[in-house]
Amino acid sequence: MNPIERILAEYPLMILDGAFSTELERRGCDLNDPLWSAKVLMENPDMIGSVHEDYFKAGADCAITASYQATFAGFMRRGLTKQEAKELIQLSVSIATKVRDSFWADPVNRTNRPKPLVAASVGPYGAFVADGSEYRGNYGLTREGLEDFHRERMATLIEAKPDILACETIPCLIEAQAIVNVLKEHPDISAWISFSAKDGTCINSGERIEDCARWLDGYPQVAAIGINCTAPEFVESLILEIRKGSNKPIIVYPNSGEQYDAVTKTWHGSSTGMCYGDIAKQWFEKGAKLIGGCCRTTPDDIRQIALWGREL
Numbered sequence: 001m002n003p004i005e006r007i008l009a010e011y012p013l014m015i016l017d018g019a020f021s022t023e024l025e026r027r028g029c030d031l032n033d034p035l036w037s038a039k040v041l042m043e044n045p046d047m048i049g050s051v052h053e054d055y056f057k058a059g060a061d062c063a064i065t066a067s068y069q070a071t072f073a074g075f076m077r078r079g080l081t082k083q084e085a086k087e088l089i090q091l092s093v094s095i096a097t098k099v100r101d102s103f104w105a106d107p108v109n110r111t112n113r114p115k116p117l118v119a120a121s122v123g124p125y126g127a128f129v130a131d132g133s134e135y136r137g138n139y140g141l142t143r144e145g146l147e148d149f150h151r152e153r154m155a156t157l158i159e160a161k162p163d164i165l166a167c168e169t170i171p172c173l174i175e176a177q178a179i180v181n182v183l184k185e186h187p188d189i190s191a192w193i194s195f196s197a198k199d200g201t202c203i204n205s206g207e208r209i210e211d212c213a214r215w216l217d218g219y220p221q222v223a224a225i226g227i228n229c230t231a232p233e234f235v236e237s238l239i240l241e242i243r244k245g246s247n248k249p250i251i252v253y254p255n256s257g258e259q260y261d262a263v264t265k266t267w268h269g270s271s272t273g274m275c276y277g278d279i280a281k282q283w284f285e286k287g288a289k290l291i292g293g294c295c296r297t298t299p300d301d302i303r304q305i306a307l308w309g310r311e312l
Contacts, residue, residue: 002190002223003163004249007061007114008289012312014114016062016253016292017055018302024051034130035078038070041088045095052099056109058299059306060292061116063100064166067092068123069130071153086156093120093160112310120162122179122191124170125149134196137171137205146178154179158186165191169229172205173212183221192224192251192290200237209238213245226251229294232279239286249289256296277304284309
């Protein structure tokens with residue numbers, strides 16, 4: 001039984017954390033950098049721990065590590081050695097694990113909730129390129145090329161002993177297939193696969209999410225299928241489309257509804273205007289079993305989900 005299955009066997013909902021970069025920026029970090037939040041692993045790892053702690057206190061049953069944009073090539077391009085890069089990638093897991101264990105050691109924090117998981121974030125190839133291609137999926141790489149890109153980093157994260165991998169913001173099926181192929185090299189770990197979508201039917205590459213879910217459905221190491229970093233108004237439809245292709249647990253953690261400019265690396269527009277917890281409840285009623293937030297969401301948004309989620 002994988003970690004998600006164990007939690008859902010006892011609880012009807014697993015609550016994820018929210019945006020990491022938003023909280024780091026609120027604490028004064030400048031993330032306008034190709035390494036994005038992974039830069040803080042180099043500069044201020046204690047701040048990463050404080051963000052994890054805030055989300056646990058808000059009600060999150062899972063900490064997604066600060067490794068989304070942490071890659072060997074990215075760190076080495078910054079002048080680090082390969083060993084230094086490996087240590088930073090693994091540091092993202094050890095920080096989250098240490099904070100989780102400290103949080104769980106206090107009996108006050110154990111009421112009516114599961115022990116939180118540590119999910120090692122595996123960002124897409126486009127996050128390394130840092131040109132916004134994770135919102136398009138037009139890499140021009142073969143599946144084998146994508147496997148080569150992901151293989152060493154996934155092995156490094158797995159070596160640090162997270163509970164699960166969070167393979168997130170995947171824009172195209174070929175990258176999901178590459179990740180699954182690498183995952184099969186590590187039969188003792190599970191992962192969720194979360195796509196970025198451009199509308200209520202298709203992921204960012206234009207492929208139907210129903211077809212993606214159907215392809216992933218046959219792989220037992222894939223513990224959940226869903227979407228993240230996607231506009232909230234598309235989520236309800238996407239849940240229904242995923243269910244057509246798979247009976248695996250559905251995971252959703254969209255952004256706040258603002259629009260991201262990949263060139264200027266800034267956000268524009270406004271959020272949905274609705275209470276995030278209220279919309280999240282609608283997603284639960286449509287079939288999502290793992291719910292949290294992505295870019296621009298906050299611990300307050302996660303707290304709103306916990307208000308009703310703990311009463312189920």
